[in-house]
Amino acid sequence: MEIISGVFLIIGGLFYALGGLGIFRMPDTFDRIQAGTKATTLGAFSILIGVAFMFPSWSLKLFLIALFIVLSNPIGSSALAKATYRSFGGPSNVERDDLKEFLGGTKDVD
Amino acid sequence: MKKVLALVFVLVLGALIMNHLNDNNLFAGFGDAMLENRVSQSYIDRDATENNDGVVFDESLDLESGAANTVTAIVADYRSFDTLGEVTVLFISSFGVALLLGQSKKRIALEFKPNFMLKIGSRALFAVILMTGVFVSIHGHLTPGGGFPGGAMIASSMLLLYLADDEFRAKMRGFKILESVMGVFYIILGLAGLMITGFFLENFLDNGALGTLFSAGMIPIVYIIIGLKVGSEISSVIDHFLSEEGA
Amino acid sequence: MKYVATFLVLFGSYLLLAGITLEEVIVGAIVSLVLSVIISNMVSYNIDAKFPLRLALFIVMYVPVFLIELIKSNVNIALRVINPSLPIHPGFVKVKTALTGDFQKLLLANSITLTPGTLSVDIDGEYLYIHTVDVTTADAKASKIGAKFERIIGVIFK
Amino acid sequence: MITIIVFGLIGLGLLFALMRLIIGPTVADRVVSLDTFNVIVIGIIVMLSFVFERSLYLDIAIIYAILAFLETIVFARYLEGHYGNH
Numbered sequence: 001m002e003i004i005s006g007v008f009l010i011i012g013g014l015f016y017a018l019g020g021l022g023i024f025r026m027p028d029t030f031d032r033i034q035a036g037t038k039a040t041t042l043g044a045f046s047i048l049i050g051v052a053f054m055f056p057s058w059s060l061k062l063f064l065i066a067l068f069i070v071l072s073n074p075i076g077s078s079a080l081a082k083a084t085y086r087s088f089g090g091p092s093n094v095e096r097d098d099l100k101e102f103l104g105g106t107k108d109v110d
Numbered sequence: 111m112k113k114v115l116a117l118v119f120v121l122v123l124g125a126l127i128m129n130h131l132n133d134n135n136l137f138a139g140f141g142d143a144m145l146e147n148r149v150s151q152s153y154i155d156r157d158a159t160e161n162n163d164g165v166v167f168d169e170s171l172d173l174e175s176g177a178a179n180t181v182t183a184i185v186a187d188y189r190s191f192d193t194l195g196e197v198t199v200l201f202i203s204s205f206g207v208a209l210l211l212g213q214s215k216k217r218i219a220l221e222f223k224p225n226f227m228l229k230i231g232s233r234a235l236f237a238v239i240l241m242t243g244v245f246v247s248i249h250g251h252l253t254p255g256g257g258f259p260g261g262a263m264i265a266s267s268m269l270l271l272y273l274a275d276d277e278f279r280a281k282m283r284g285f286k287i288l289e290s291v292m293g294v295f296y297i298i299l300g301l302a303g304l305m306i307t308g309f310f311l312e313n314f315l316d317n318g319a320l321g322t323l324f325s326a327g328m329i330p331i332v333y334i335i336i337g338l339k340v341g342s343e344i345s346s347v348i349d350h351f352l353s354e355e356g357a
Numbered sequence: 358m359k360y361v362a363t364f365l366v367l368f369g370s371y372l373l374l375a376g377i378t379l380e381e382v383i384v385g386a387i388v389s390l391v392l393s394v395i396i397s398n399m400v401s402y403n404i405d406a407k408f409p410l411r412l413a414l415f416i417v418m419y420v421p422v423f424l425i426e427l428i429k430s431n432v433n434i435a436l437r438v439i440n441p442s443l444p445i446h447p448g449f450v451k452v453k454t455a456l457t458g459d460f461q462k463l464l465l466a467n468s469i470t471l472t473p474g475t476l477s478v479d480i481d482g483e484y485l486y487i488h489t490v491d492v493t494t495a496d497a498k499a500s501k502i503g504a505k506f507e508r509i510i511g512v513i514f515k
Numbered sequence: 516m517i518t519i520i521v522f523g524l525i526g527l528g529l530l531f532a533l534m535r536l537i538i539g540p541t542v543a544d545r546v547v548s549l550d551t552f553n554v555i556v557i558g559i560i561v562m563l564s565f566v567f568e569r570s571l572y573l574d575i576a577i578i579y580a581i582l583a584f585l586e587t588i589v590f591a592r593y594l595e596g597h598y599g600n601h
Contacts, residue, residue, distance in 0.1 A: 013524030020528030036551035074470035076587035
């Protein structure tokens with residue numbers, strides 16, 4: 001049991017480190033949001049599972065944390081992405097931009 | 111004429127206070143505090159079971175306050191009267207915001223529409239946040255937290271709805287009624303303690319076994335009251351800041 | 358029906374927080390009952406009678422696929438991050454969806470955000486606006502991102 | 516031993532996110548790195564509760580997760596409003 005838990009914990013730590021590295025290395029804000037959201041979500045999941053293997057009686061609370069993270073993280077990052085596009089425009093290196101027609105102007109379309 | 115009256119009144123009051131300060135009648139023992147008798151030291155030295163045989167979760171019955179969280183025991187039991195004052199301070203500040211910003215009817219429309227995902231997802235997350243706030247308030251005597259953080263969580267769930275939904279506006283009347291009713295409940299609880307034990311806000315309920323939900327006497331009730339009161343106060347502050355005056 | 362569903366969600370989250378003992382179940386039931394009445398009047402949403410069936414379908418069909426996609430997406434991003442040449446071709450793609458309900462669209466958008474190389478930015482009517490790390494892939498060219506999830510969600514909410 | 520490795524890896528992630536927080540050219544970059552920071556901190560709290568074997572700390576992790584989400588939302592709405600008319 002300890003070995004399984006340790007493996008999950010190390011995978012979690014690894015994905016956290018990769019998420020941080022992604023935030024650091026990616027060239028524009030949207031790619032950073034992608035790296036930050038995904039890698040850290042799986043990192044958090046991994047660590048929660050690892051802890052749940054060691055302490056099975058905590059699994060209810062750990063499940064709630066996982067549920068909240070998986071619900072809130074994508075919502076937060078997409079809100080952030082929209083705000084970034086609104087306020088700073090799209091990145092310069094995009095190869096295709098369908099969003100411009102929707103969010104490009106300063107007036108709200110809604 | 112009014113100014114002269116006010117001056118006379120202040121002078122008389124000042125003279126009274128100075129007189130009593132000199133006699134040491136108003137503040138008994140003022141200026142000669144004895145360090146070994148300080149309140150904090152006596153809390154540290156105190157023993158919960160009288161006979162030093164340790165405290166066991168789920169078994170120890172009828173402890174002095176019965177709360178697993180010592181900070182909660184101090185805030186909501188030993189120093190409950192001070193906490194009543196703190197809640198009053200918060201009430202006055204929210205009242206002051208209401209006075210300054212005026213009775214507003216229209217909600218300020220944020221310039222940009224919220225994200226679709228945020229708009230829909232907040233309705234589900236809102237329930238979880240509200241529930242956590244209530245949970246933190248109820249379990250103040252068992253877990254870290256208590257009424258004040260719980261109330262802040264309740265208010266933050268309202269803030270989430272305000273940010274995520276342009277049309278949302280909480281029913282302010284409901285909040286005001288809830289806030290007042292909770293304040294009255296706190297006083298009634300204190301008066302009940304006065305009636306039954308002879309001291310204002312003294313615990314008059316069974317302490318129960320340490321570490322279970324129904325333990326610690328009045329502390330959970332006090333913290334539920336504080337949580338709802340703080341939550342409604344901060345929510346009304348948020349509402350006032352996000353509303354504009356006029357029609 | 359709306360009240361029942363709200364009550365179940367609140368009660369579930371309370372039990373997850375507090376653990377299951379007799380006292381907690383009693384207190385949780387009372388609190389959830391009161392809060393579900395308040396919330397149902399405050400926030401507008403509608404849930405129909407097939408809710409339990411959908412929840413079961415959701416757990417059986419959706420969750421395994423989702424977890425596999427989540428792991429795939431993380432490995433994908435991790436490989437891109439570690440690669441010294443950073444192989445990314447970012448761009449925004451507009452995708453049409455056949456789903457109609459608000460909650461379905463939210464579920465689809467969240468799934469897209471947590472799957473390989475894509476991030477949903479906003480939804481406008483029936484169009485999803487998606488940022489993708491690699492616009493050169495076949496999925497992005499044909500605007501078929503999230504097609505798998507769309508099928509599954511369509512089955513669940515039929 | 517395992518906990519030391521895990522904390523080391525998490526610390527590495529925190530360090531990179533912190534560097535982005537400091538150099539990030541725009542406000543949006545800083546907010547994004549702060550968002551990542553928050554998720555990492557949730558992991559740290561869970562790990563601490565694992566090391567000290569106290570399930571009480573998980574409550575703090577839940578509350579931190581909620582407040583971190585709210586912080587992200589507030590910052591996102593602020594960015595939209597403040598820099599919107601560029």
